[in-house]
Amino acid sequence: MGLHEYAVKSFAESSRNRSDAYRKRVSAWRKGKTIQRVEKPLNPLRARELGYKAKKGFFVIRVRTKRGKRVRNSADLGRKPGKNRKRENPGKPWKWFAERKALRSHKNAELIGSYLAGEDGVYKFFEVLMRTKQ
Template identity: 65%
Template sequence: MGASKYIRQSFAETQGSQIYKARLRVWRQGHSMERVEKPLNPARARELGYKAKPGYFVVRVKTKRGKRVRNRPAIGRKPGKNRKRENPGKPWQWFAEQKAMLKHKNAAVVGSYFVGADGERQYFEVILKTKQ
């Protein structure tokens, strides 16, 4: 087996461990977007196009979980439009990429992947490359 296969296996085994839970506690208290020195799952990051070169960097983005809440007025609306929660039609990973693009306007998104979730948030690592 190659090194990336071992890394992939070790990452899959840590989902229920104490290290994973401690990591989530730290992320929960942090900001909604934080720049990371190295990707948490290097095998997955390399599959998506990450290179350990100047110009490539990784950002961890915190997003919501579940359906999006939209308050709509009940008066004068069709019965089908009175929903309080509705599905945005796009995955939260897409919203994480958009959030990273808005913050780092000088960079383009290379890819993103899921790194964890707690009760109300999901965490994604977005790989960005500076435009030249």
């Protein structure tokens, strides 16, 4: 197994194990802003696979999105709980919503790609890779 494969495997295992450092990192992210610019990517191997380069013009945005299905507020009007239809699947993955949030906040940039950086019981955190338009 080459170095690249070993590093990718170790990143996958570390995200599955949920170490104390991971929990502290995610709790700090939860207290932060929804859209936050980051110095460098958390998973540099995945970022390079998607086309990120550590040079001027490229940057990383961490975006917080919800988990689970979308909840629509609507009156149940005396219906049975099974007939309520309050929770709906939006039809698109939360990664797509994270990319749109990042593009909306940085209009002068174009999207390169994104990947899951972490998750807790309520939120999913994605790192969105972007570069300035030329």
